[in-house]
Amino acid sequence: MLGRRQSYEMETDMESNNKMCIDLTAKKSQNSIAKGLTLTYRDYCQHTSIHGVQYLGEKERPIKERVFWLVVFVVSIYCCARLINSAYTKWDATPVIVSFAERSTPVWNIPFPAVTICSETKRVLKKSGDHNSYANLYNQFTAAMHATRIFKPENITAKEMEEFRTLLHVCNTKILQQDTPLIPGEEFDYFEVLDRMLPPFERYFFYCRWLSRYNECDKYFHKTLTEEGICYTFNGLPPTEIYRENTYQYHRSAAENFTQSSWSLETGYDASSDVETFPARVLSAGARSGIFMALQSFKQEVDYACRGPVQGFKVLLHAPDDVPQVSKQFVRIPMGREVLIAVKPNMITTSTGIAEYHPQRRQCFLSHERLLRFFKIYSESNCQLECLANFTLSKCGCVKFSMPRSLEMPVCGEEKIHCYERAERDQLVHEFQRVRFLNGGDTEEPQSGAQSACNCLPACTSLVYNTEISQANFDLEEMLAAEGDTEFMREYPGSQMSRLSIYFKQSQFITSKRSELYGITDFLANCGGIFGLFMGFSILSLVELLYHFTLRFGANLKHLFKVNL
Incomplete structure (x- = not known):
């Protein structure tokens, strides 16, 4: 019994000694770490290049001075944080600036503007008083709208009914602003009917001069389907280069022969392009280097029941790769006037540096960043037109005949005009x-239903043609009487004519350029300047901080462990 008790007491003493050793070792380790941190901190304060920190680590420094320098240090860090946050906000919100380019650009570097011309005469009247029959048809239509809402015309052929139904989509009448009654009849292609009614090109484009050559403008003009009907476009890219292959516009024009373009908005003309290329360009400014034409209409063919009291032509100047939207922006060419349009191009180019930014930050799209459903070429106006077509399809279940559409999308009939x-x-x-x-x-x-999310930012590279317009009277009858010419009015009875001249105002113009306003280099330089101003902080200061509290701290800790052992 005595031996067992002595053995038990010896084991208990050994366990107590082991616990005491472990506790003593742990305390020594904790003391070593604390001493190592203190030693490293004081060593860092003595050798750091950051202003004010050295006063915080001195043993002899009074506590009041340490508190003072601590407050100053904290205030400096706060000021740095505020100013760096302001610099970051500027870098994030306004990374791009549009400024003038260093050099002027000659006009031969850009194409001559595309010119879309629409006559207010939508159909050739076949006989005297023919416009009255259509006016009576409008009156019958209005009466049917207020009565039975079923239109039953009498003594009218199927061909004339197709023309009337088509004119409802392009004429400016009060009917278009009200719900349209149902019109009996089969579906048909509005483009074919408009083309059938279209006045002959040579009859309304009486005279033309381009590049010192006369009456060859029909080589550059092609038919364009717009919301105003079929118009003629000069120097515009063909539909096969603007629309995708699954669209109605591409399908209709695929069989036609068009000149292949040698120009794109972002890259300009090919280096191998000659003076005469497509889209066409000019070498200098002035009326002699522009396009000049005489536009003609006839008093007996003016359909006031369709277009109202304002007659003549509408002219739209746009980039060759843009689809013309005549009803939004146009220049009115009245009859009996000479109109001069001096063009001042406004072009914005893009530097390579901003391609790295997100489109929402730079507020523009590069050509490959925003793909459209119907168009091969991105532009803000093309995007808006496609967005309107998609919205109209979701709201009305169909699209207007002039909108870009796929082959399977339905076209709105007369009952959907109001929609x-x-x-x-x-x-x-x-x-x-x-x-x-x-x-x-x-x-x-936002209200529920068809929601629009167009996301139609401007293209990073864009070309707009601004205009200055001047007019003068052009009295054809008085001029012919003064010259003693009586044959012209016999050959063209009822002729009324206007002259139109379009040209560049100057041979050189200043382009604008999107470039970096505040890049990553500027942001880092600004941060470094702020840190240097308030704290004397640099990249080496950061390396110094990491060095002291990693390598130096490990060496100090190792040394203290050896001493304690």
Whole structure:
């Protein structure tokens, strides 16, 4: 019994000694780590290049001075943080600036503007008083709208009914602003009917001069389907280069022969392009280097029942790769006037540096960043037109005959005129509500239904043709009487004519350029300047901090462990 008790007491003493050794070793380790941190901290304070830190680590420094320098150090860090946050906000929000280029650009580096011309005469009247029959047809149509809402015309052929139904989509009448009654008849191609009614090109484009050559403009003009009907476009890219292969516009024009273009908006003309190329360009400014034409119409063919009291032509100047939207922006060419249009191009190019930024930051799209469903070429106007077509399809179940569409998309009939006329405004309202909601300007969500999310930022490289217009009277009858010419009015009875001249105002123009306003290099330099101003901090200061609290701290800790052992 005594031996067992002595053995038990010896084991207990050994366990107590082991616990004491472990506790003593742990305390020594903790003390070594604390001493190592203290030693490293004081060593760092003595050798760092950061201003003010050396006063915090001195043993002899009074506590009041340490508190003072600590407050100064914290205030400096706060000021640095505020200023760096401001620099970051500037770098994030406004990374791109549009400024003038260093050199001027000659006009031969860009194409002559595409010119789309639309006559207010939508059909050739076959006989005297023919426009009255259409006016009576409008009156019958209006009466049917207020009565049975079923239109039953009498003594009218199927061909004339197709023409009337087509004119309802392009004429400016009060009927278009109200719900349209049902019109009996089969579906047909509006383009074919418009083409059938279209006045002959040589009859309305009486005279033309381009590049010192006369009456050869028909080589450059081609038919263009617009919301105003069929118009003629000079120097525009063919539909096969603008639209995708699955679209109606591409399919209709695929069989026609077009000149292959040697120009793109981002790269310009090919290096091998000659003076005469496509799209066409000029070598200098002035009326002699532009296009000049005489536009003619006839009093007996003016259809006031369709287009109202304002007659003549509409002219739109646009980039060759843009689809013309005549009803939005145009120049009115009245009859009996000479109109001079001096063109001032406005081109914005892009530097290579901004390609790395997100489109929402630079607020523009490069050509490969925004793919459109119907168009091969991205531009802001093409994107908006496609967005309107998609919105109209979702709202009305069909699209207007002039909108870009795929082969299987339905075309709106006469009963949908009121719907697609209002779709454009509804789309703008929906887009406004959506943007206001995303910006936090409205606490309520946008209205349900067809929502528009066009995302049609400007193209990073763009070309716009600004104009200066001057006019003068052009009295054809008085001029012919003064010259004693009586044959012209016999050959062209009822002729009324206007002259149009389009040319560049100057041979050189200043382009604009999108470039980096505040890049990553500028941001880092600004941060370094702020740190240097308030704290004397640099990259080497950061390396110094890492060095002291990694390698130096490990060496100090190793030395203290050896001493304690």
